[in-house]
Amino acid sequence: MGMTITEKILAAHAGKESVRPGDNIWVDVDVLMTHDVCGPGTFSIFKKQFGENAKVWDRDKVVIIPDHFIFTKDTHANRNIDILRQFVKEQSLPHYFDVGTDRYKGVCHLALAQEGFNRPGEVLFGTDSHTSTSGAFGMFSTGIGNTDAAFILGTGKLWVKVPESMCFEFTGTFPEHVMAKDVILNVIGDIGVDGATYRAMEWRGDAVMSLSMEERMTLCNMAIEAGGKNGIIEADEVTTDYVKQRTDAPYKIYKSDEDAQYFFKKTYNASEMEPIVAKPHSPDNKAKVSECVDVKLDRAYIGSCTGGKLTDFMAAARLLKGKKVQIDTFIVPATREVEQDLYKEKIDGETLVDIFKNAGAYLGDPSCAACLGGPQDTFGRAKDNQVVISTTNRNFPGRMGSKQSHVYLASPYTAAASALTGHITNPADFIYN
Amino acid sequence: MNKVIEGVAYVLGNDVDTDQIIPAEHLVYSLSDPEERKNYGKFAMSGVPADQAGLPAGKIPFTENGQSESKYSIIIGGKNFGCGSSREHAPACMEIAGVRAVVAESYARIFYRNSVDGGFFIPFESVKRMVEEIKTGDDLIIDLNKSTLTNRSSNKTYELKSLGEVIEIIEAGNIFEYARKTGMIPSA
Structure with missing residues (x-):
């Protein structure tokens, strides 16, 4: 056998x-x-x-x-x-x-x-x-x-x-x-x-x-x-x-x-896949992004071992380029190498760092940061009853630092699209238009 | 190994994750310093949402304000107890608070493994779900020979699953003692 x-x-x-x-x-x-x-x-x-x-x-x-x-x-x-x-x-x-x-x-x-x-x-x-x-x-x-x-x-x-x-x-x-x-x-x-x-x-x-x-x-x-x-x-x-x-x-x-x-x-069938979020407070609380578009957000977080790699930031930058975020948006490269790439990689002549800065996002230093809450002074740590869309891996109660917060797990595309509108948004709206 | 474990129940629900057991901001204390490690007992279960803390009523703190020891030494849990992070601070904080056994419907594997290999307490699996059978504060006794859990507050006895092959590690005390017993590492 x-x-x-x-x-x-x-x-x-x-x-x-x-x-x-x-x-x-x-x-x-x-x-x-x-x-x-x-x-x-x-x-x-x-x-x-x-x-x-x-x-x-x-x-x-x-x-x-x-x-x-x-x-x-x-x-x-x-x-x-x-x-x-x-x-x-x-x-x-x-x-x-x-x-x-x-x-x-x-x-x-x-x-x-x-x-x-x-x-x-x-x-x-x-x-x-x-x-x-x-x-x-x-x-x-x-x-x-x-x-x-x-x-x-x-x-x-x-x-x-x-x-x-x-x-x-x-x-x-x-x-x-x-x-x-x-x-x-x-x-x-x-x-x-x-x-x-x-x-x-x-x-x-x-x-x-x-x-x-x-x-x-x-x-x-x-x-x-x-x-x-x-x-x-x-x-x-x-x-x-x-x-x-x-x-x-x-x-x-x-x-x-x-x-x-x-x-x-x-x-x-891969072609039938759709953008998905995990709703609070469990990674298996699955919903199609298209079912959650009425969810209003307080902040977006793009980072971590799950969603803080160069591919993830290329995706986010593609949507954020030339636009302004409507909610606080935190960009945390997983590693120094990813951070350095943000200064090197360009979309239509503009570096990813410039795309993020011009969109009004905040840039943090490479680390696990607010993915797991961490000490009180951690960059991007969730506060109070904030509703967060995040490219991280866990949305357990309190995981990102506040037991009252609500975390939706999503792809970098979905997080970026949602940052631009202030509510959960299907990236298809930006990619195909 | 003690053949019975007696204690007061603290009841939790399904999918109690390690961030609930010990929130990440507290993972900074030394586990080896006798004084500093008491912080883990103090913050054990501090991430559990209030309405889930001490079922069925909820809103029961696991440890009293500022205390590092809990009066609850047997945890009752539902499915997938200890899911999430591999932080051994989770079973450690429970042991520091005085937990001697957990009886859950099922476990996340790293938490289960950490509990056994580190020798923090015995993670039992119940045959049927216990969360609705036992109330926080109930007086419990676990009989290891009979593999039973008795709720002395309601006079009901429940069957526990056999500990299976990990019993050898549990009896030895932890993975190191087990490895010494089997000759894998030299005796200290």
């Missing part, structure tokens, strides 16, 4: 010929990523369990990317960055991207890709639930807690229950005004916030394979919002072109067998 790509990667990392869903196995870890929120707790458990002077299992496989609470006066948050620095120094870790230096990157999931740590066929764990993002590179990646991360630091291994796989196939061509964010919100709405719990979400079909790496990352990023263990897309030429620009490290491409077993399979 055949295996899925997830099963093949896990089997290879457990030194086994084959594995089946439900098997509990110990896998060898290729990369462990942590950040400022979970790093300090992870390091203290590591020292407690393996000794004050213990060394990590492999310096080259540990990646530390501060990104959550960076541009804040919060003294505890800043102390946590110092703890990262201290550990990096003690352990002489090469892959640290320090705040306030040229090495600072920003949001870890995009930084992992941009710095060449996402490589097909590998196993990557991170102390962040959106670590599923890396699955876009045909690798196994998932989020873990501090304890599991500390265990990996000491041993290079972790136990994993092999997940069943669910297959989401999209055939044909996505309409121009539909983005990967609409696709994942649609699927989460179909299966629910626990519809993929303990399972792999495998994306297939010519429409998926026509997407850029950034759009593929958006699909895998929100697997966790359906409860998924990992999201995954087989590597192809688009993947290897991206990877080769970022690293010389070797990689291995795995593909699902024809006779692989899936717990669930659904084929969608």
Whole structure:
């Protein structure tokens, strides 16, 4: 019987010929990523369990990317960055991207890709639930807690229950005004916030394979919002072109067998996809944008690992160019590289930065920022009972900083179109007119 | 391992996410400093919307003003308990507040895994949904041998699902002790 790509990667990392869903196995870890929120707790458990002077299992496989609470006066948050620095120094870790230096990157999931740590066929764990993002590179990646991360630091291994796989196939061509964010919100709405719990979400079909790496990352990023263990897309030429620009490290491409077993399979016609929002207060509270046009908004937020990549800002800029936003609009590039691209990339001779500034939007520094609320002085943090349209990944009560606020999750196209009108707006109104 | 867990119930609904359990602005405190970590108990469950906090009536704070310990040590939850972020601060803040068990209809997997591997408390799954069966403040006892939950306030007993293969980690205490027991890492 055949295996899925997830099963093949896990089997290879457990030194086994084959594995089946439900098997509990110990896998060898290729990369462990942590950040400022979970790093300090992870390091203290590591020292407690393996000794004050213990060394990590492999310096080259540990990646530390501060990104959550960076541009804040919060003294505890800043102390946590110092703890990262201290550990990096003690352990002489090469892959640290320090705040306030040229090495600072920003949001870890995009930084992992941009710095060449996402490589097909590998196993990557991170102390962040959106670590599923890396699955876009045909690798196994998932989020873990501090304890599991500390265990990996000491041993290079972790136990994993092999997940069943669910297959989401999209055939044909996505309409121009539909983005990967609409696709994942649609699927989460179909299966629910626990519809993929303990399972792999495998994306297939010519429409998926026509997407850029950034759009593929958006699909895998929100697997966790359906409860998924990992999201995954087989590597192809688009993947290897991206990877080769970022690293010389070797990689291995795995593909699902024809006779692989899936717990669930659904084929969608890509051309029938529409812009989707997730209404408050759950990512599976799906509605078509066309059903929500009477929702008045107080602000728009475009950023995060889900919606703060160059592709996302190109989309937003396309709609905002030459126009003025009607509500407070926050632009937060995920990483420094994206930020630099905003100054370089142009639409009809105007840089994205100028397009955003001329439209009246506010620009923030690269970090997770208000996606998860954060300290009180966080850029774009929701206040009071504001109604927010956001390209981020979660609209749980209080997620963006205020328990009274209402957050609608949407694509960058929909967020930009809505910023221009002050109510939820179908981007098709701007794209085709 | 204790064979019974006794405590007072705090009842929550479906999809209690980790931002409700511990809002992100509080994820800055040290988990290892004995004093500073008490902040996690203080803010545990502080993100739960008021009408959902302590069902069925709601509006029951999990911890009293400024206290780091809660009088509620058994949490009752619905479906998909602990969804969202991988922050281990979520099960940690519950343990710091004094939680010793959660009985939910189902769990989000990272939260479940963190609870077990970190040894914070035991995450039980109920056979039937408990949210409407138990009121916040009810006096509960969990019998691990019989795999039952008894509500001593209503004199009703309910079946819990077997802990399954994770029982070995729970009995060992956490993933490190389990790995030592099985010889995977050297004994301390």
